[in-house]
Amino acid sequence: MADLFTPLMLGGVTCPNRIQVSPMCQYSAVDGIAQDWHLIHLGGLMMSGAGLVVAEATGVEAAGRISHGCLVLETDEQEQALADLVARLRPLSDASIGIQLGHAGRRASARSIRDRGKGESLPPEEGAWQTYAPSALPYNDQWATPAEMTEDDIIRITRAFAQATRRAVRAGFDLVECHAAHGYLLHQFLSPRTNRRTDAWGGTLENRMRFPLAVVQAMRDALPADRALGVRVNSTDWHPQGATLDDSIPFVRALKDMGVDYVTLSAGNLVPDAVIPKATPGHQVGFAERIRQETGMTVVAVGMISDPVQADAVVREGRADMVAIGRAMLDNPRWGWHAAARLGRDVPYPPQYLRARPNNWTDFQRIHPGAQPIVSTQQADRPSGSTWDRPEADKLAAQPS
Numbered sequence: 001m002a003d004l005f006t007p008l009m010l011g012g013v014t015c016p017n018r019i020q021v022s023p024m025c026q027y028s029a030v031d032g033i034a035q036d037w038h039l040i041h042l043g044g045l046m047m048s049g050a051g052l053v054v055a056e057a058t059g060v061e062a063a064g065r066i067s068h069g070c071l072v073l074e075t076d077e078q079e080q081a082l083a084d085l086v087a088r089l090r091p092l093s094d095a096s097i098g099i100q101l102g103h104a105g106r107r108a109s110a111r112s113i114r115d116r117g118k119g120e121s122l123p124p125e126e127g128a129w130q131t132y133a134p135s136a137l138p139y140n141d142q143w144a145t146p147a148e149m150t151e152d153d154i155i156r157i158t159r160a161f162a163q164a165t166r167r168a169v170r171a172g173f174d175l176v177e178c179h180a181a182h183g184y185l186l187h188q189f190l191s192p193r194t195n196r197r198t199d200a201w202g203g204t205l206e207n208r209m210r211f212p213l214a215v216v217q218a219m220r221d222a223l224p225a226d227r228a229l230g231v232r233v234n235s236t237d238w239h240p241q242g243a244t245l246d247d248s249i250p251f252v253r254a255l256k257d258m259g260v261d262y263v264t265l266s267a268g269n270l271v272p273d274a275v276i277p278k279a280t281p282g283h284q285v286g287f288a289e290r291i292r293q294e295t296g297m298t299v300v301a302v303g304m305i306s307d308p309v310q311a312d313a314v315v316r317e318g319r320a321d322m323v324a325i326g327r328a329m330l331d332n333p334r335w336g337w338h339a340a341a342r343l344g345r346d347v348p349y350p351p352q353y354l355r356a357r358p359n360n361w362t363d364f365q366r367i368h369p370g371a372q373p374i375v376s377t378q379q380a381d382r383p384s385g386s387t388w389d390r391p392e393a394d395k396l397a398a399q400p401s
Contacts (some may be wrong), residue, residue: 004312008051008322011140011228011261012296013174015051015096015322018315018349019336020300022326023054023100023177025070027112031262032065032072034081039088044294046092047350048329049336052322053089054098055082060160063129064103064185067122069112073164075102079171086172092350098175100232101164101219103157105185106133106146106194124230132157134189134211135196141274154201154211157185162218169227176223177230178216183270186212188232190251191270193242209251213258220259228261231301235267238274245287252295264300264324265291279304282314289319300324308339355382362391 002008005017028037038055045053059065059072072078086097104110108131109122121143122128131152133146140191149157161178168176178188188194189211195202201211202309216231223229233252235245252263267285268276277283284303292299301320305311306328314320329335341358349357358364358374360381365371377384 001317002318004308004320004323004343006315006357009296010052010096010175010230012224012226013096013228013261017049017051017336018322019048019050019311020052020322020324020338021045021048021050021054021329022244022302022324023056023098023179024326024330025056025113026064026067027067027114028357029069029071030073032059032062032070032078034071034085036080037329039085042085043092044333045329046095046097048095048333049338049340049347050095050325050329051336052096052098052177053173053176054100054324055173057100057102057104057166059108060101060103060164061157063132064105064108064157064160066104066108067110067112068127068286073099073167073171074160079167082168082173083171090172094341094348095287096174097172098177098228098230099168099171099173100177100179101168102163102179103160103185104131105188106131106139106143107136108132109144109182115371133185134194134202136192137196139183143373148197149201150258152387154214158211158215161215162222165219165222170225173227174226175230176219177232177264178219179232180212180216181232181234181264181266181269183268186215187270190247191237191243193237193239193271205247205250209254211224212251213254216255216260217258229259230262230264231255231260232264232266234270235265235284235291235293237270238268238276239271240345242270242274245290248287248291249294252291252297256295256297260297262298262300262321262347263291264288264302266302281306282310285314285319292318292320298322302326308335312343337395338368338371341368341374344374346374346376349379351379357381358391360390362389364391 131146136148288299290303359376
């Protein structure tokens with residue numbers, strides 16, 4: 001059976017294990033361009049032991065970025081910065097590298113996280129811009145009313161997703177993920193709570209799916225066969241007038257039919273009056289499990305998956321094919337290495353960090369009391385006769401390489 005450290009094929013991409021670093025907004029771009037912070041942030045996560053690292057939600061046009069500090073992939077300069085970033089990340093580990101592309105819709109033009117205490121929506125004096133949505137409904141009375149998208153807007157944004165995908169390929173990413181969750185534009189079209197249109201882009205579920213599916217098809221067409229395409233999908237809006245998991249099942253089936261390689265199952269964040277249950281460990285895994293059972297799609301589970309034994313059980317029990325980890329990775333950027341030690345798996349470290357491997361550091365189990373003893377001669381930091389600071393050196397010396 002598969003476990004957390006079994007390789008996983010996503011389309012033409014092989015991930016060395018089933019740990020994904022979730023895309024996490026950093027609000028640190030300048031004019032949509034990646035900065036040194038992104039190199040430090042993603043560089044550390046490339047050495048986390050994860051099999052896949054996905055860069056933050058990146059706007060396909062300037063109007064679609066969440067905040068002034070968000071990445072955008074619309075210009076040659078933005079593309080070159082990401083190409084330089086990928087080139088510098090690639091040698092750090094064998095992890096695959098992805099990027100999430102999205103459009104924030106009516107949730108665009110927001111303050112960056114460091115200023116959220118003043119309120120989320122940008123006021124005009126702080127550089128607010130025109131936002132777009134399926135219907136002219138503001139998020140709440142603190143947010144500007146978005147422009148209801150015209151046919152020309154729909155065409156423009158579909159093309160923007162395709163063009164950003166082509167730019168991501170040229171920049172060297174292995175994988176592109178489309179953001180169709182968390183109350184952003186594609187999710188706004190999918191939900192009857194935010195899509196009040198009466199034309200071909202609204203009303204029935206089939207019509208509400210039309211624009212998101214057109215976007216994903218355009219992205220699939222822009223991706224070569226050796227790159228993977230994923231979609232982050234909302235499972236429920238947690239609102240009686242919103243979309244449910246039953247709505248997500250035909251959407252995921254349609255995604256699978258058009259060649260999407262995986263979906264990540266999230267929930268909520270669409271409307272402020274949603275009644276969301278208190279988050280508990282693994283609280284969204286059940287959504288991924290049902291989608292996997294009902295559609296046969298490769299699925300990624302999210303939602304307070306922070307313990308290695310818990311993460312391994314999700315995969316081993318067939319509830320999901322991969323787990324995506326966010327805040328636990330920010331807290332512990334070596335989460336994957338420590339998970340391997342907890343599960344008794346022997347994984348490679350960068351040569352510069354060999355002395356921190358369990359077989360090279362006597363203090364490892366004291367610092368990580370849940371770790372399993374690992375007898376290994378892989379990546380020994382010095383000959384076996386050097387015993388004073390290495391665990392069980394006599395046993396190590398007796399083991400074959």
